[in-house]
Amino acid sequence: MAVAVEDVMDLKANHSAPVLNDPTPVNKPRLGIHDSLGPRTHFSQTPFLTIAWKKPGGVLDDVRSTNWLDAMKSSSPRNVTKYYGTDFSSNDADMAYRDWMLKYPSALTSFEQIANNARGKRIALFLDYDGTLSPIVDNPDHAFMSNAMRAAVRNIAKYIPTAIISGRSREKVRKFVGLKELYYAGSHGMDIMGPVRPPTDHNATNEEVKEGKLYQPASEFLPMINEVFVRLVELTKNIQGAKVENNKFCVSVHYRNVDEKSWTTVAQYVHDTLKQYSRLRLTHGRMVLEIRPVLKWDKGKAVEFLLESLGLSNCDDVVPIYVGDDRTDEDAFKFLREGGRGYGILVSPAPKESNAYYSLRDPSEVMEFINSLVMYKKSVP
Numbered sequence: 332m333a334v335a336v337e338d339v340m341d342l343k344a345n346h347s348a349p350v351l352n353d354p355t356p357v358n359k360p361r362l363g364i365h366d367s368l369g370p371r372t373h374f375s376q377t378p379f380l381t382i383a384w385k386k387p388g389g390v391l392d393d394v395r396s397t398n399w400l401d402a403m404k405s406s407s408p409r410n411v412t413k414y415y416g417t418d419f420s421s422n423d424a425d426m427a428y429r430d431w432m433l434k435y436p437s438a439l440t441s442f443e444q445i446a447n448n449a450r451g452k453r454i455a456l457f458l459d460y461d462g463t464l465s466p467i468v469d470n471p472d473h474a475f476m477s478n479a480m481r482a483a484v485r486n487i488a489k490y491i492p493t494a495i496i497s498g499r500s501r502e503k504v505r506k507f508v509g510l511k512e513l514y515y516a517g518s519h520g521m522d523i524m525g526p527v528r529p530p531t532d533h534n535a536t537n538e539e540v541k542e543g544k545l546y547q548p549a550s551e552f553l554p555m556i557n558e559v560f561v562r563l564v565e566l567t568k569n570i571q572g573a574k575v576e577n578n579k580f581c582v583s584v585h586y587r588n589v590d591e592k593s594w595t596t597v598a599q600y601v602h603d604t605l606k607q608y609s610r611l612r613l614t615h616g617r618m619v620l621e622i623r624p625v626l627k628w629d630k631g632k633a634v635e636f637l638l639e640s641l642g643l644s645n646c647d648d649v650v651p652i653y654v655g656d657d658r659t660d661e662d663a664f665k666f667l668r669e670g671g672r673g674y675g676i677l678v679s680p681a682p683k684e685s686n687a688y689y690s691l692r693d694p695s696e697v698m699e700f701i702n703s704l705v706m707y708k709k710s711v712p
């Protein structure tokens with residue numbers, strides 16, 4: 332039986348020669364989230380099958396001579412046998428997942444451990460949107476989160492600072508989530524609305540007191556991104572199923588609904604466009620090619636910025652938790668892992684290399700985790 336698996340980026344190991352990939356080494360812990368307290372203490376004797384994030388090649392003249400197409404093909408397979416091989420059964424997949432969970436335990440079964448490590452400390456929660464709060468769907472405009480999920484997020488935000496960090500434009504993700512009480516970072520962290528400033532702060536503008544402080548490190552790229560958006564809409568208009576999304580400081584070119592035979596054409600258009608803009612670069616998401624500024628700014632930096640704005644950085648009594656499913660979330664996981672700052676939780680139904688500490692299978696488990704946090708916060712003074 333075929334097993335549905337979303338967002339498997341690239342199979343580093345194959346069935347006959349599985350490898351165990353250990354991500355970035357852990358630096359000296361800073362906030363008492365010592366590795367020995369974390370989940371990565373026991374490893375299986377059996378190496379599990381894991382998946383590496385594919386690194387696309389440099390910009391060459393033709394997409395066929397890069398590994399763009401490989402990355403595109405493996406960015407969101409729907410069928411595990413297609414990637415592991417036809418002799419790979421759902422039982423094998425279950426075993427591989429269970430084995431993988433020894434390294435990335437479920438944040439639900441490890442909840443007590445997380446809560447114990449957070450006891451007496453302040454928690455800050457960072458949530459990705461697509462694939463984390465909302466299920467992945469074919470039409471990006473229909474990626475709605477459930478009312479139950481919204482209620483869970485609303486509840487937790489009553490107790491702890493909660494931020495949404497998304498690849499979408501800030502306005503769009505805020506509309507999807509529909510909760511005023513959260514902090515929002517759009518465009519993979521390049522568009523942040525931080526906390527409101529107190530009216531007593533004489534340096535704050537009226538807007539900062541009412542709406543919050545805006546931080547847009549890529550603002551100079553706005554005209555360029557708009558130009559690229561218009562160009563790509565025009566180029567792809569005859570490719571059935573292609574969709575170009577303007578995410579303000581980045582452009583997403585979706586190929587989820589494009590016939591695989593036309594993927595080369597989509598990739599070639601993006602590739603040719605990028606060649607005209609040396610200050611823009613490509614990243615791969617789930618069945619999406621994303622164009623963004625060449626800027627040292629990512630979701631990890633956004634978390635750092637928000638912690639700082641909230642007065643929660645460099646505090647030994649703060650435990651940031653970041654929940655995300657995509658490759659762009661790895662920057663945030665890495666930031667938290669470095670120096671033992673906090674916990675990354677990867678949402679994935681399949682084994683994947685990650686800088687996260689824990690895992691959750693899908694958005695329904697994310698909701699369960701958030702609700703557990705609410706219960707925990709209600710139970711502690």
Ligand SMILES: O=P(O)(O)OC[C@H]1O[C@H](O[C@H]2O[C@H](CO)[C@@H](O)[C@H](O)[C@H]2O)[C@H](O)[C@@H](O)[C@@H]1O
Nearest residue numbers: 460461467468469471474497498583587617619
């Ligand atoms: O950082 P995120 O909040 O996870 O946003 C990443 C991208 O998510 C959206 O695309 C993905 O989800 C769509 C809806 O489920 C799906 O159709 C698409 O294939 C996925 O790539 C969003 O549309 C992108 O703009 C975001 O960058």
